[in-house]
Amino acid sequence: MIQYTRVERASGTASVTILAVSIEFHIEARSGAARAGRLITPHGDIETPVFMPVGTLASVKGVSQDILEELGVRILLGNTYHLYLRPGVEQVRKLGGLHRFMAWPRAILTDSGGFQVFSLNELRKVTEDGVTFRSHLDGSSHFLSPEAAMQAQIGLGADIIMAFDECTEYPADSARMRASMEMTLRWAERSKKYFEEHKHEVPWNGSRVAAAERTQALFGIVQGGMELQLRKESAERTVGVGFPGYAIGGLSVGEPRSLTREVVESTIEHLPADKPRYLMGVGTPEEIVAYAKLGIDMMDCVLPTRAARHGLLFTSEGKISIKQARYTGDDSPLDPNCGCKVCQRYSRPYLRHLYAANEVLAQVLNTIHNLSFYLDTMRTVRHSILLGKETGSSCVQSEPKP
Amino acid sequence: MIQYTRVERASGTASVTILAVSIEFHIEARSGAARAGRLITPHGDIETPVFMPVGTLASVKGVSQDILEELGVRILLGNTYHLYLRPGVEQVRKLGGLHRFMAWPRAILTDSGGFQVFSLNELRKVTEDGVTFRSHLDGSSHFLSPEAAMQAQIGLGADIIMAFDECTEYPADSARMRASMEMTLRWAERSKKYFEEHKHEVPWNGSRVAAAERTQALFGIVQGGMELQLRKESAERTVGVGFPGYAIGGLSVGEPRSLTREVVESTIEHLPADKPRYLMGVGTPEEIVAYAKLGIDMMDCVLPTRAARHGLLFTSEGKISIKQARYTGDDSPLDPNCGCKVCQRYSRPYLRHLYAANEVLAQVLNTIHNLSFYLDTMRTVRHSILLGKETGSSCVQSEPKP
Numbered sequence: 001m002i003q004y005t006r007v008e009r010a011s012g013t014a015s016v017t018i019l020a021v022s023i024e025f026h027i028e029a030r031s032g033a034a035r036a037g038r039l040i041t042p043h044g045d046i047e048t049p050v051f052m053p054v055g056t057l058a059s060v061k062g063v064s065q066d067i068l069e070e071l072g073v074r075i076l077l078g079n080t081y082h083l084y085l086r087p088g089v090e091q092v093r094k095l096g097g098l099h100r101f102m103a104w105p106r107a108i109l110t111d112s113g114g115f116q117v118f119s120l121n122e123l124r125k126v127t128e129d130g131v132t133f134r135s136h137l138d139g140s141s142h143f144l145s146p147e148a149a150m151q152a153q154i155g156l157g158a159d160i161i162m163a164f165d166e167c168t169e170y171p172a173d174s175a176r177m178r179a180s181m182e183m184t185l186r187w188a189e190r191s192k193k194y195f196e197e198h199k200h201e202v203p204w205n206g207s208r209v210a211a212a213e214r215t216q217a218l219f220g221i222v223q224g225g226m227e228l229q230l231r232k233e234s235a236e237r238t239v240g241v242g243f244p245g246y247a248i249g250g251l252s253v254g255e256p257r258s259l260t261r262e263v264v265e266s267t268i269e270h271l272p273a274d275k276p277r278y279l280m281g282v283g284t285p286e287e288i289v290a291y292a293k294l295g296i297d298m299m300d301c302v303l304p305t306r307a308a309r310h311g312l313l314f315t316s317e318g319k320i321s322i323k324q325a326r327y328t329g330d331d332s333p334l335d336p337n338c339g340c341k342v343c344q345r346y347s348r349p350y351l352r353h354l355y356a357a358n359e360v361l362a363q364v365l366n367t368i369h370n371l372s373f374y375l376d377t378m379r380t381v382r383h384s385i386l387l388g389k390e391t392g393s394s395c396v397q398s399e400p401k402p
Numbered sequence: 403m404i405q406y407t408r409v410e411r412a413s414g415t416a417s418v419t420i421l422a423v424s425i426e427f428h429i430e431a432r433s434g435a436a437r438a439g440r441l442i443t444p445h446g447d448i449e450t451p452v453f454m455p456v457g458t459l460a461s462v463k464g465v466s467q468d469i470l471e472e473l474g475v476r477i478l479l480g481n482t483y484h485l486y487l488r489p490g491v492e493q494v495r496k497l498g499g500l501h502r503f504m505a506w507p508r509a510i511l512t513d514s515g516g517f518q519v520f521s522l523n524e525l526r527k528v529t530e531d532g533v534t535f536r537s538h539l540d541g542s543s544h545f546l547s548p549e550a551a552m553q554a555q556i557g558l559g560a561d562i563i564m565a566f567d568e569c570t571e572y573p574a575d576s577a578r579m580r581a582s583m584e585m586t587l588r589w590a591e592r593s594k595k596y597f598e599e600h601k602h603e604v605p606w607n608g609s610r611v612a613a614a615e616r617t618q619a620l621f622g623i624v625q626g627g628m629e630l631q632l633r634k635e636s637a638e639r640t641v642g643v644g645f646p647g648y649a650i651g652g653l654s655v656g657e658p659r660s661l662t663r664e665v666v667e668s669t670i671e672h673l674p675a676d677k678p679r680y681l682m683g684v685g686t687p688e689e690i691v692a693y694a695k696l697g698i699d700m701m702d703c704v705l706p707t708r709a710a711r712h713g714l715l716f717t718s719e720g721k722i723s724i725k726q727a728r729y730t731g732d733d734s735p736l737d738p739n740c741g742c743k744v745c746q747r748y749s750r751p752y753l754r755h756l757y758a759a760n761e762v763l764a765q766v767l768n769t770i771h772n773l774s775f776y777l778d779t780m781r782t783v784r785h786s787i788l789l790g791k792e793t794g795s796s797c798v799q800s801e802p803k804p
Contacts, residue, residue, distance in 0.1 A: 091730060095751055103747045328489070347497070350504055350505065353459075354459075359461045360766070361464060
């Protein structure tokens with residue numbers, strides 16, 4: 001189960017070879033297709049299913065790291081494309097890697113930069129070799145390939161890094177979906193090769209990972225557009241390349257939600273049961289619950305943090321747009337069922353005022369609440385799995401008969 | 403020393419009269435002209451000399467109330483002009499006053515709105531009656547008089563409120579300075595009259611101030627431009643009107659710093675020794691130390707919070723402009739001698755990155771540090787006074803002889 005790798009370490013003048021393990025994944029309980037697991041990384045354990053807040057530029061916008069710790073965040077997501085441009089991989093590497101740079105001792109996952117680069121549209125050119133793109137900041141020209149993306153992610157030093165893939169656009173025809181999927185597979189092999197040859201270059205110093213001598217883990221990404229047969233083939237062949245975890249990419253790109261679910265459900269069948277499964281860029285609170293029930297272990301999404309900045313708040317009573325005048329006189333907490341520090345202290349009229357007055361504290365407090373809501377949602381799902389409850393059906397069964 | 407006021411309270415069908423006290427001020431130690439005191443307000447005790455962070459719109463920009471508590475903030479300043487426009491006094495009053503609205507159980511001081519209104523320049527018109535002005539937000543027309551400013555400040559319900567004064571522009575000729583000072587005195591009397599007749603309308607509910615049954619306190623403001631004789635007259639006649647505390651206003655309006663100090667020093671002589679003295683809108687870390695040594699007990703300034711938003715940080719080693727490229731590779735804390743949560747956790751390159759990337763967390767962390775620095779500075783001054791040290795002279799005396 002555990003993947004060991006030989007790592008050469010210089011020790012004085014002699015060189016010693018030790019065995020290094022990347023991540024471990026243990027499934028602690030199952031309920032239907034859902035699993036409650038534990039992901040052991042170089043920077044701590046993560047209980048799954050897990051929602052990973054997005055910290056694009058080495059910061060979850062507006063929220064300090066101690067508050068993220070208080071919220072129970074065990075793993076953050078960083079965006080390689082953005083960090084590559086600012087502050088630059090070399091600067092982060094020199095300062096000891098992303099954990100030390102941003103003073104975050106817990107786990108980090110970085111994406112490969114592929115998704116962001118593909119979002120640039122007119123500013124990019126894709127070849128077999130890689131992607132040439134222009135910075136959205138200053139128009140400067142850059143090149144990302146599987147090798148360059150690995151180099152960047154090793155330099156940043158996240159615990160989990162992602163193979164460089166092509167996110168197939170939607171809609172696309174069958175030929176295009178296949179060609180794109182095939183290239184992603186070739187890029188997966190190139191990513192793995194570079195990673196295996198260079199993973200010892202991770203900038204962690206010995207003391208920070210002394211206990212386990214763990215290395216980074218590289219996850220593969222399943223593509224294949226919206227065609228289930230291609231998804232099956234992509235999954236099987238990506239598993240054939242061999243990774244300690246697998247992501248489902250290329251979704252939430254404009255397709256209907258029912259199609260997203262269909263693709264996820266059919267792809268999961270072709271992924272190994274004992275490896276973590278990561279669904280990228282999903283979703284609403286309802287969706288993260290639904291996907292966890294299908295057997296997804298990891299998810300990330302900008303929705304809770306981005307919506308917070310627009311005054312859209314998720315609560316146990318549904319969505320609230322705090323900018324609405326109706327909350328001016330409604331002197332109740334944002335969510336009476338929420339235990340977060342925002343709901344415990346502040347009222348809807350105050351949050352409404354902060355938002356209307358364009359106060360920075362609005363973004364801070366809204367983001368803390370939304371993240372708390374997402375993390376609580378995931379904890380509840382995990383708890384249900386551990387109790388062996390299948391939330392939907394058991395609720396129906398326990399209803400009194402008419 | 404303590405000012406008692408008769409307060410009528412409805413109790414069932416009967417009406418009982420109780421004695422209510424506003425604030426108390428006790429001087430605990432003196433060192434030269436400096437005093438270490440304790441100001442007892444309806445919402446807690448404040449150790450003086452004190453620096454009051456500015457929370458213009460019921461928020462210290464970017465910093466949540468629990469962090470302000472952690473920083474040891476005992477009193478915040480709110481701006482009546484801004485709160486009057488947004489969210490409006492009536493809304494705050496209905497929701498129980500500013501303390502409850504912003505979930506801040508400690509003390510608050512509001513200015514009278516005069517200074518902000520006078521800053522509007524072309525948008526205002528001053529008569530004996532009051533000031534007609536246009537909102538900087540939507541151009542709507544408003545009127546503030548001593549009575550209206552009192553009504554607003556009673557509705558907001560701060561612990562300490564300020565008489566409505568005219569901030570004399572700089573430079574101004576003698577006749578103008580005198581006329582303005584005279585009007586401020588007439589407005590002080592009108593402010594006091596309205597306040598005494600209406601202070602029972604404060605929106606605190608009984609339970610929140612049950613212990614002391616304290617009322618709001620109204621402070622008078624000394625004006626008189628830059629002419630020392632007028633300042634003396636203004637001080638003496640304002641003291642003649644009678645307030646539980648006195649502010650020195652109309653400074654930091656463009657005059658040289660040496661003149662500010664001269665005016666403060668000469669005005670203090672004419673203020674009662676047993677009442678708190680509040681110097682409005684001052685200043686740099688060096689200035690707040692200097693004024694505390696002259697016998698000032700309370701100060702407020704936007705400098706630490708505003709400078710933070712521009713990346714200007716106050717440290718024990720001097721000012722730092724965190725945007726400078728030199729901090730990119732300098733992997734040390736912002737201020738190695740500071741115990742604040744920012745300096746304890748984050749490095750200069752990270753703070754520089756957040757600022758350069760325009761991340762909201764830059765403002766949050768910079769503000770926390772600058773406030774911490776100001777509050778620590780004041781605590782150190784207070785400690786010196788309690789130890790009986792006159793920082794300047796005693797240092798000189800204790801130096802070894804050559």
